[in-house]
Amino acid sequence: MAKQHSDKPEITPFEGPAGGWGSVRSLAEIFPRERVPPETLRELVRQNKPDGFQCVSCAWPKPANHHPVEFCEEGAKATAWELTTYRTTPEFFAKHTLAELRGWKDYDLEQHGRLTHPLRYDAATDKYVACAWDEAFAEIGAVLRPLDPKSVVFYSSGRTSLEASYMYGLMARMYGNQNLPDSSNMCHESTSVGLKAAIGVPVGTTRLEDFEQCDAILFFGQNVGSNAPRMLHDLRSARKRGVEIITFNPLRERGLERFTDPQNPIEMATRAETNISTQYHQVKAGGDIAAMMGIAKFLVEWHDAAILAGQPAVLDTAFIEAHTHGFEDFVAAVRAADWGAIVHEAGLAKTALEEAARVYAKSKAVMAIYGMGLTQHVKGVENVRMVVNLLLMRGNIGKPGAGPTPVRGHSNVQGQRTVGITEKTELVPVEKLEAQYGFTAPREKGLDTVESCRGVIDGSVKAFVALGGNFLRAVPETGPMEAAWTNLDLSVQIATKLNRNHLFPGKVTYLLPCLGRIETDVQASGPQVVTVEDSTSCIHASRGKATPASKHLLSEPAIVGALAKQILPANPKVDWDAWVADYATIRDAIEQTYPLVFRDFNARLFQPGGFWKGNKASERIWQTESGKAEFLTPTGLSATGFADADGRFRLMTLRSNDQFNTTIYGYHDRFRGVKGTRDVLFMHAADIAAAGLKENQIVALESDAGDGITRRREGLIVTPYSIPRGCLGAYYPECNVLMPVEHFAEESHVPAAKSVPVKIVA
Structure with missing residues (x-):
């Protein structure tokens, strides 16, 4: 197992572009380090292809007209990480206590390799020991059945398939709760809340083809080079045809500056680069509302002057009048905003904001791409709504090449919400589920991530079932959370590799290893296919063909089905075994619950580019209370939620x-x-x-x-x-x-x- 961290770290400026030979060298290093099997090359060729598998890392779309190679540096690392030949066996745990392993670094834990056997924590030895699957399911059920359902949390990672997610959400509701926090709670829930209130849908309105039709892109708080590198191909193509890309990001990130396409032989041979951002504004952390308010203020001033001079309007007044509500209050706030406060809060010169505003004012179709640099602030929802305000001012929603484009992280984090992984009753067709499966669904809101953390710390959460992820490492308040975790009556962790969360046991603890998405999943009806939803609301099939890491692994649907049978009474309307035997029957059930989204689900599985689930806001149909898109005025110019102070x-x-x-x-x-x-x-x-x-x-x-x-x-x-x-x-x-x-x-x-x-x- 190769050591990566060093006692003598090197910190020197990097002068090269994103992509290029640096990406090639990075991959040349990780494949031998992971000792990947020969079939890895075959799998990389299949990655993000119509009949292949969806990358297990980010949720950027796989295009209908794909490149010969459709993986990026980060995606290839994720594939190598999953297909590694390193193994973490029961013999490993026989040698190491959990107390000892808590001294290991995160990298060393996961680098040790794929989990191979179901494991039970033995408190007497402070070690995991191998157990039978039936034993694990039986004891988990014995602990969960008598508990108050409101005291149990069912967490899921954003890489879990639509099929497993649908089963998991249904299981939780039939058990009696909606405690279904997931990765969205940690990243883009601000998008879901902000966009839903403003335009009536909780997701972005654009698709890949909009990159071919826009003439400007506003880019906020997303490090494309590290977090969604395949998007660089779309940004590069946009720049080649003259699209201006205006970036607002606190740090200068190389992927937003320069890119060499590793798939372009001429660029690789000549080391040619494409400049990505035409303007790069290093806004202060939490200063995006102020920056967008400054752009809006210029637009309003120019519009007022143009109308007074009898010149064409700067704002799209026809769109605003026909399609929006709340403009008068918003524009009053824009006019009242003080330039000194805007400049101070944004950390940008007024001339910089004017330069950005001039490009926006002359552009006819503008996309606004953003990431967690907007959503993970105290005023993160207001950040998202301010993006919408800016787009609405010039009618940049509901036309080709325009609209909000949130960049999701995990490969199916958006899709999980589509099929019911949510703590919010209003986002799920509970009446339809009740009729479909003959039970009474809970109506009270469940626990989200923050509320689950509170519950673990104060002891009101008694059991935690995690379908993937590394919850303890991902959430805030690390110290108190780790200390409180051992008070849980039950901790169930479904995973492919060892991570830090697994080292903090509850009173009863099981570590259940599952198949990865790239691996062959054979059930009673034969090899199976799963599905995911990308950042642009397109649904894709994913077919694993790699050799499983161990013969003892079960698939996520199989594990969920087995748990459901243990904790729920028999129900003639839910045949968990039939679902596990043939995932197509799960998709039939999903279609029955969500007929408009998943029409002809099984028939459209392998449509190149995926099939689009639709988006009413992209048609300028606003499913808001007013029936129009909403201008929502921010409460202030800073998104941080705290005041500046000396030394802070x-x-x-x-x-x-x-x-x-x-x-x-x-x-x-x-x-x-x-x-x-x-x-x-x-x-x-x-x-x-x-x-x-x-x-x-x-x-x-x-x-x-x-x-x-x-x-x-x-x-x-x-x-x-x-x-x-x-x-x-x-x-x-x-x-x-x-x-x-x-x-x-x-x-x-x-x-x-x-x-x-x-x-x-x-």
């Missing part, structure tokens, strides 16, 4: 180029020039000097939330970086220890990880 910094938690969510592939954040460590604190050089610090000095961060609770992250290396003054950057999930559980986005409860109040302790 805004911490942004970041992912590296060698990482997907909590999975650490290695210790080389190539684009930021970091190798051999994740203990880095990115700071503006002037802030380093003002704080009396020096480059490479080791410091700690402490929470500055003002709640009297000590939260501390030690051993960070001070590193000068291109970042706004007053802002800091450090890696997720290691810095989650600094984030209070109560520091979350209003309305959506998304942990506000992109602006955490902290102070530096030298």
